Amino acid sequence: MKILLKIAWRNIWRNKGRSAALLTAIVIGLWAGVVTVGLMTGLLDQRIDNLIDSEIAHLQAHHPEFREEHRPEMVLPDVTKLTTWLDEHQSVRSYTARSIVEGMFQSPVKTSGVRIMGVDPERERNTTTFHENLVSGDYVDADIRNPVILGLELAEEHNIEIGNRIVLTFEQLDGELASAAFNVSGFFRSGSTHYDRGNVIVHIKDIQELLSEKPVFHEIAVVLHDIEEAESVVMAINEQFDGLVAQTWDQLSPELGTIVLLGSFMLFIVTMIIMIALAFGILNTMLMALFERIREIGMLISIGMSRIRVFFMIVLEAVMLTITGAAVGMLFAWGTITLLNREGVDLALFAGGIEEIGWPTVIYPAITLGEFFSITVVVITMTLLATLYPAYKAFRVNPMEVEKDT
Amino acid sequence: MAVIRTEKICKVYNPDTIPVHALKDVSIQVEKGEFTSLVGPSGSGKTTLLNMLGALDMPSSGKSFIGDVEVTKLSDKERINFRLHNIGFVFQHYNLIPVFTARENVSFIMMLQGVAQKELLERADELLESVGLGDRKDARPHELSGGQQQRVAVARALASKPRFILADEPTANLDTKAAMNLLDIMEKMNEEQKVTFVFSTHDQRVIKRARRVVTLVDGAVHSDKTTTPDNTVKE
Structure with missing residues (x-):
């Protein structure tokens, strides 16, 4: 074995240019694989986290038809019983109840259709990160009468500044229309311009006063200690409470699940293309190296080196190159991911439009240790597979090749 | 017992398409300590015969023995192992391992044989001394002249303590001085250590020094002349 290691290692460096090219291919292959996975994972994770953390939470409960009809009278029944249950459940970290109505947003400039969401600012802060989207002004607990916060896009469309007054009109529970003036306390940017144009946030007590005589809630968003428990908690709620439906985050936003699946599939395809290109590069280089050394291999077999040793000599050359390349590639990839994760990758220049549909324009690539090592294992495996054919060709060399003129 | 017998x-070659008869009923015997040349014009079959003697190739018919082993009955794997322990090779193009030093080239075959590290290094040094390259043992092939490389090849061939050495046109790429120097070394080994050498050559410098000359013409033995120590020639 020692002798094979020795000859294989020396053989690698007999043509430094070619070995350097092969090493570079392995380093780039691994680096590209890891960074692609990191970018894609970061993009998907951010999209999911953003949606979950800022609004959806891990699960929600509604009137069974509310999500389809959005009628103001479709309120959650017996909310106190549900909140008491949530208070006592060990898996629940926090929750927030919301009142949501569809309505009209009127400014001196024009009128727009919006979704008006009444939130308890204290509970909302403990449950979601939506308050972090505030880019200027104050949240809905501002010390003014009827505060409202708007998306930046909506504010720009209506030429509104903080302190301006707008009118919200919506249907009450009894079917009558209610209108009230609200004072703009701040602007938010959620990451989705579509969302920012169509949503306004108000204090829950302000809207509840207008909706009906007693407090009503249309939605309860719950955050658990562990997102993995969402399904079991949802099942428990649905079993114990009548007149409402609880759903997990992926049921609430099925397109998110599809996107994750599609993203993973695309990631697989891209990674495989990189790996196959790498494998063919290695196959080509190793075959070239082999054909140049065919007489030498003939000599080795002539003087008594067994064919299996010749086979492993070629495989070892590739293994050593791969391990060296993989180590350097892993180092570069880890460094790149760490750096990009800290600085972020700003896609605004290339894909400003993706923000429109809620995707982040600044991606923070992330990769798990498992993914990182999986890619490394794939690169090493592909390299070894690519070496099997040249190694087999070496195994089959006729010893009389030694006598052939070059 | 003869060292080699066919x-x-x-x-x-190409028995099913255009048959080429490279060797025709060749029966020869090489005794221990011989210094034999296989000669003949190009295409006469000397390299083919050398390949048969070295168990590198198998005849279409007939038998070939090395000692009492019928090599024509051995499998490819068995023949490789047999060559490792019984036959030394010197090739026309030297064919040293370019990434190894002279010492490593000589040691390599002993490593394949499983000789202990200390013993193989001592033997490699001794052999390099014996071919006059004691001071060049750390040089790689590209740092050596053609003659020096071929001397390393001779040392390598001897390293495995073979029954005989086959040399295919060993002087073909050497100038006169280097060729004579190489022949001196091989002749000395033959005389002092009774190492058996069989050459394929059309180099007159080798033919003149050989004590037995087997001439091949069109794949058949045309003549077989032995020069005795008193310079009389026997056919």
């Missing part, structure tokens, strides 16, 4: 070996 019985009516024939070699036919």
